[in-house]
Amino acid sequence: MYATDTQQEADRIMTICNACRYCEGLCAVFPAMEMRRAFTPGDLNYFANLCHACGACYYDCQFSPPHEFSVDVPQTLAKLRGETYQAYAWPRAFAGVFARNGLAISLIAALSVAVFILGFVAANDPSVVFATQTGAGAFYRLMPHNWMVAIFGAAFIYAIVALVMGFRNFWRDIGEPSHPLDDGGSIWQAVKDAASLRYLDGGGMGCMNDSPRPKDGRRHAHHATFYGFMLCFASTCIATLYHYFLGREAPYPWYDLPVVLGTLGGIGLVVGPIGLYIAKRRRDPAMVDHTKTGMDVAFIAMLFLTGLTGLLLLLLRATPAMGILLAVHLGVVFSLFVTMPYGKFVHGIYRFAALVRYAKERRAHEAPPKAAAPAGARPVANPG
């Protein structure tokens, strides 16, 4: 009935969970499951992306391995998530990037850094590349601003289009009939849930990454990474606005908004990924999807490099190293953009979509029934 073994296994496990329901209070996955008696492939894919991998249900489960029921929700949903990333990739031809993700992303990153360095060297006189550049427009002596905007704008727009298409594929697959944007309340709920990583805390006990002793390190590291990323993004946007509307050219002084935001964001992008990497190394292997091909680490590394090269650029922008650093930084950021739709970044998109769906379902579920509930609609259970 299911297309993949992983879906079959997820169905088996969710059937056990639905008969048990002990984990109901831990996160959104179990209440979503309880709204159904049987699961379509889309339902399972939805659960997979709704799961934040907090680990609580693995340690709390009386049926996890070595019990013969062998219920391992975090691992199974992690595997299934990986499969959905491939299935939703746009264009389809690029789905294979997920199959050898670590390798693919490293190659693309290396290539794009090399192209930027070569481009700089080829387009400029060596004396310009390796000289100390200061003052307004210093960066643009190496690469004209319009070029930068054209290249990065194109990469960015490509990423957005590919991500939107992936989102569409997901939304259709989970069988959500309504338009994704037609329910502001649910979207706002999902924004709050995502921004606070509400479901990465085991229902209030904390994330259980390596043992049943909850720790919040992973959640904090994710916050540092995510908000670091957002701050860097905001810094870039503001700088662009400065450029076009105020006619002010980078580099900006250290106290100016783009630099302050970029510095804070850069620190987040250095510290956060380190924390995520440590948590990843420590994670209980029982919960890990061992088929993943370096996808997580590749993404963590890309974010880390983005942060690190950005900070170095800021520190050393008044030295002769600036030229090469700028090329490296731009190369990293470029590859980050173009690989976004084909790496771990997509988890944020699908998880957010799943949270919107969940918020919608909950509202529909909790709304007072229009007609009286059909007789016998309220299942009763023996109380144990």
Add this chain to the structure above:
Amino acid sequence: MNMASDPNPAPPGEAARPAEHYDVVVIGGGNAALCAANNARRAGRSVVVFEAAPKFYRGGNTRHTRNMRVAHDEPNEVLTGPYHEDEFWDDLLRVTGGQTDEELARYTIAQSKELWDFHTNQGVRFQPSLGGTLSLGRTNAFFLGGGRSMLNALYRTAEDLGVEIFYDAPVVALAIEDGAFLSATVRIGEREFVVRGGALVAAAGGFESNLEWLREYWGPPADNFLIRGTRHNRGSILRMLLDAGVQPIGDPTQCHAVAIDARSPKFDGGIVTRLDCVVFGIVVNRDAERFYDEGEDFWPKRYAIWGRLVAGQPDQIAYILIDQKSITSFMPSVYPPLKADTLAGLAQQLNLDPQKLERTVSEFNAAVRSGNFDSTVLDDCRTEGLTPPKSHWARRIDTPPFYAYPVRPGITFTYLGTRVNREARIIMEGGKPSANMFAAGEIMAGNVLGKGYLAGIGMTIGGVFGRIAGREAAANVRN
């Protein structure tokens, strides 16, 4: 702690070994044992816990639980209304038919009021009642994440307090003299260690997983029982205590038993094997005959009699039959129902005589008096002129596809135990209290539960008496 005083420390690479002496020796690893251990340790005593099960299976039946019944005078963020001691007592009186020690039972109920805080202080967290069990939202506190989560919290606390814990460590002998505990022999790996203790807390569960012992009272039918929880509650400690002159309490045939899916594993199938669809259909035995009123009362009030009912049928097997009308009316269970478009087809899958099954169903259908079906009240859908009757929720079984679930008796826990007083102190034959032996949990539940069951009271008894046993053991260390 006492490891330092061990004259023979384990050579590197060898599994840790217990010290020669602890103030308090706790046998078991569930709710009762850990509550006792943590409380004794908080009183400053050195404490060891010997758990027969491997680490993953620690806490035998506790790991399968979902809630605990507690008296309270005010609602709180989780419990939806007050549940006064008197109401709790009335409920207990009703289910036990008076077979309870009133003084101990009332004391348990009074003490249950403190369990919420006691458990919260050990890191246990609660949530509102689970979907499907809303009827318990006022009386029972549900563990967030279920029993294993609650147990993990107790163990975290024990580790932080410095309780020494040994897994895969069954106690195989007890030295008891004149009703006083001297030492326990524990098997760890290939080796046995004699560990002296100042006081004993016996919290090693009932004897429900000891099929030979069950057979003593039930005869060959016991072979067809399924055990819902741990395979480690074999009653070995109970037996040693009774053999050492401890006064027993409780009827050995009394236990908590429900009808569970016959396809469940022999042990440890847990909560997911339960079936809550009896009230929606009919139940027939191996001879395709009905044998009890399926609609006698609300399911939460009747589920606990069906284990015994099925145990009384030939081959200890029965089949719940429903039709398409009811298939979504109850909590889903772990195994899919058997399904067929005709009753004869279903009978074939169940190895029942098809003609007989058709006759039983048509007799039932003919006796059904239509009314207003409503599963939330004792409705007026019942049979007339049929034995046994179906008093409520009787609807004709006539809409294919037809579904069946095979069921067998599933034993939760046994009630034969050690007599204790309100200090959780074990009472010896002749009525003399032991100097330094205490019991908590299933092993003494029979003091409160002579028969019947009240949802969530197993954990209440374990928590209340575990806590008291820990305190009293700490105060009565003898050597």
